[in-house]
Amino acid sequence: MTAWKTATKSAARRLRRNGFIGGGAVLLILALAPPTAGAHGFAGPLAWWLLLAFCLLPLAFSIHLLFDAALFRLAASHDAEEAGLAAIDDVLVRMGLRAGDGATRTLPERLAGCRRLVWLQRISLAAGMALYAILLLDAAGGGA
Incomplete structure (x- = not known):
């Protein structure tokens, strides 16, 4: 197996894993937020809309990563890199x-673009988790 084929299959596997985990x-x-964080407290509808936005964004990045993984698997099925x-x-x-x-x-240019997507997914996922934590703390504090 050639080096580019190994790199391509490895990239496809990593992208697929990042897509599914993210x-x-x-x-x-999205499943835990409404029952655990509640819809009461100081965090009004704006916080819920932000949470939804910061959850849909990494979901879109995950779908993009899965699509890229499929493209890399297609590339690895060919004998020559070109x-x-x-x-x-x-x-x-x-x-x-x-x-x-x-x-x-x-291939390195394509992999750099995929790394950028993974980081964007992670950053938006971290923002969504932070918003969920704020909503959860507000619900646990029993905000007025």
Whole structure:
């Protein structure tokens, strides 16, 4: 197995894991927030809308990461690196997600973009968890 194929399969596995764990954490927060944090206290509707926004954002990033993992698995199914990366570009062009300009990004450039997505997912998930903690503390304090 070539080095690029190993790197691609490893990246797909990591992206898939980050997508599922982040998505699961968000869904857990969304499921636990209403019964545990309640809808009373000083945290009014704005806090709940912010919590929803900061939970939907990492969920969207998780879906994007799972899509990228599928693209990397597609690339790893080809024998040559150029063919695998061209297959990714072909899928993106056919779906209308990328312009067919003929420029193919390298594997390190694609991996850097995925790392950026993982960090954005983590930051937005941390913000959602902080908002949930605030709502939970407000409910435990029995705010007026």
